[in-house]
Amino acid sequence: MALRHAVLAALLDGEYSGYQLAKAFDVGVANFWYALPQQLYLELAGLERDGLVAGRRVVQETRPNKRLFTVTAAGLAELERFAVAASKPSFIRDDLLVKVQAIDRIGAEPVIAQLEERAAVATGRIEVFGKLLQRLRGDETEERYLRDGERIGPYLTCLRGREFEQGHHDWCLRTAELLRSREAARAER
Amino acid sequence: MALRHAVLAALLDGEYSGYQLAKAFDVGVANFWYALPQQLYLELAGLERDGLVAGRRVVQETRPNKRLFTVTAAGLAELERFAVAASKPSFIRDDLLVKVQAIDRIGAEPVIAQLEERAAVATGRIEVFGKLLQRLRGDETEERYLRDGERIGPYLTCLRGREFEQGHHDWCLRTAELLRSREAARAER
DNA sequence: CTACACATGTAAACGGTTACATGATTAT
DNA sequence: ATAATCATGTAACCGTTTACATGTGTAG
Known part of the structure; x- marks a missing residue:
């Protein structure tokens, strides 16, 4: 459960x-x-x-x-x-990563498109998290809020959520760009 | 499936x-x-x-x-x-995050211990990923390998894996430290 | 002689997703 | 009119986890 x-x-x-x-x-x-x-x-x-x-x-x-x-x-x-009780370790399980793993043996274009779409979705989420964080800490600085706040649990998980989305976003964009430039190089030959 | x-x-x-x-x-x-x-x-x-x-x-x-x-x-x-086909979005689902979400209403010590243990596990994984990356790219620089390599899929997913672990690690440690210092402040009062 | 690595499976239980179902109110 | 939002559920299916099951060879 x-x-x-x-x-x-x-x-x-x-x-x-x-x-x-x-x-x-x-x-x-x-x-x-x-x-x-x-x-x-x-x-x-x-x-x-x-x-x-x-x-x-x-x-x-x-x-x-x-x-x-x-x-x-x-x-x-x-x-x-x-x-x-002990927590079970958290693992990544992501369709898109599976596709990237196979990228050298399958058509790259659809995967590139999906990477870019993911990055866009992530951008939206980052904003949502950012606003939530602002709302939670109110007028205080993050440092003070985290030091003196009474209810910091949601803030902390939200921080992790935002960082996760940021990392995901960056990787998706970098990967998409890389694959695009490789496709371009392939086309030239 | x-x-x-x-x-x-x-x-x-x-x-x-x-x-x-x-x-x-x-x-x-x-x-x-x-x-x-x-x-x-x-x-x-x-x-x-x-x-x-x-x-x-x-x-x-x-x-x-x-x-x-x-x-x-x-x-x-x-x-x-x-x-x-479209990929379904990837979400975080993590017991430990649930515990942190609830942190203000439950005992902090066991959660802090788990955060530190997670960080240690992540450190191990980061090393494993690092070695895998090295092995995959052989003598070449990352830049050249990603530009000219024939099989970059596993390298790319491994990069994401490592970054995920790094992000997780950093957050766990930061959060554990913060909670510890709050516990200390609480004890003083 | 004990523990670990190699090597492969089955069965039951659990948790999550998809499809189905209904119906009122508000905004465009 | 139509779509979106509010509001709550049931049933079937699929995928994952846990428990069960077995046996050999090698290193400490």
């Missing part, structure tokens, strides 16, 4: 509905995990069944009713247990 | 047995994917059934017999098809 703890951690910052959580997880604002809406509704149901989160129904007139969830004491205890 | 193409791409560099592949995938020398031995044996069986790889039995006297696999023409065509 992997999503479990990610959802619990996300709910530490306040009450969220399945729908709100889904948006955060989907866009990647949740910089430490990713999940589809369906999975979240399922997981929230399971968490509630096990008493780790509590949901309260909010009746809305103009919009459909929704359910807002909070972490219970048992949920926090579960997170605590999870944090003490 | 995600492992499929990763295995095909890995087999482009020569004949490998399930066991040899497993080591590469397990240690992370295969910098673009990760898989356990069992899965590889299963996947190789499937790939052979579908005619995408061909296995030949090698009888050994001193060691158990083994089967070496090569990509067939059909396998290469499958890779080609795969490369043209």
Whole structure:
């Protein structure tokens, strides 16, 4: 049960509905995990069944009713247990890297295009993360916020998320350029 | 079928047995994917059934017999098809990030220890990648190798692998230090 | 004689993705 | 009218992980 703890951690910052959580997880604002809406509704149901989160129904007139969830004491205890246990190592698993691995034996153009598209997507994400970081630290400098802030967890994971995207972006662009220049050299011969 | 193409791409560099592949995938020398031995044996069986790889039995006297696999023409065509199709975006999914996200509400010590351990593991991997890169480029400079080399796919993915590990390493250490100094400040009060 | 490296698999359980399903309100 | 946003779920499928299973040769 992997999503479990990610959802619990996300709910530490306040009450969220399945729908709100889904948006955060989907866009990647949740910089430490990713999940589809369906999975979240399922997981929230399971968490509630096990008493780790509590949901309260909010009746809305103009919009459909929704359910807002909070972490219970048992949920926090579960997170605590999870944090003490060993983490499994994180690995890269990326279709695009597989394609680049094979690049010398397959057509390069489609892969180059995908690398450039990825870089563009990453640029967007970097901006999103940047804004989130600004919002979290408010008026303070990063240094002071990290030293004195009360809730720095989301800031720290967001930093890693942004750096990951930056690294990914740079590599994609560099690789695309390199492959392009090799294609050009090939065409000349 | 995600492992499929990763295995095909890995087999482009020569004949490998399930066991040899497993080591590469397990240690992370295969910098673009990760898989356990069992899965590889299963996947190789499937790939052979579908005619995408061909296995030949090698009888050994001193060691158990083994089967070496090569990509067939059909396998290469499958890779080609795969490369043209859209790649799904890559996301971070990491237990340790979940723990850091929750850090303000749980005990920090075990998480700090895990961050430091991760950094140490990453240091090891960075070295492995560095050596692999050296071996791949031989006597040439990186620039020349990437411009004129015939098989640069593995080099490029390895570069990304190393940068990822470096980024991960730096973040883990920075975060661990920060959390330690906050713990120290907390203790003083 | 013990541990490690070589060598290959099967079966069950789990977690995540894809497809299916529904329906109201608001903005273009 | 049409598309987007709000809002919540179920079911089938696929891919990964964990546990089980076996056996030889080599180095310490």
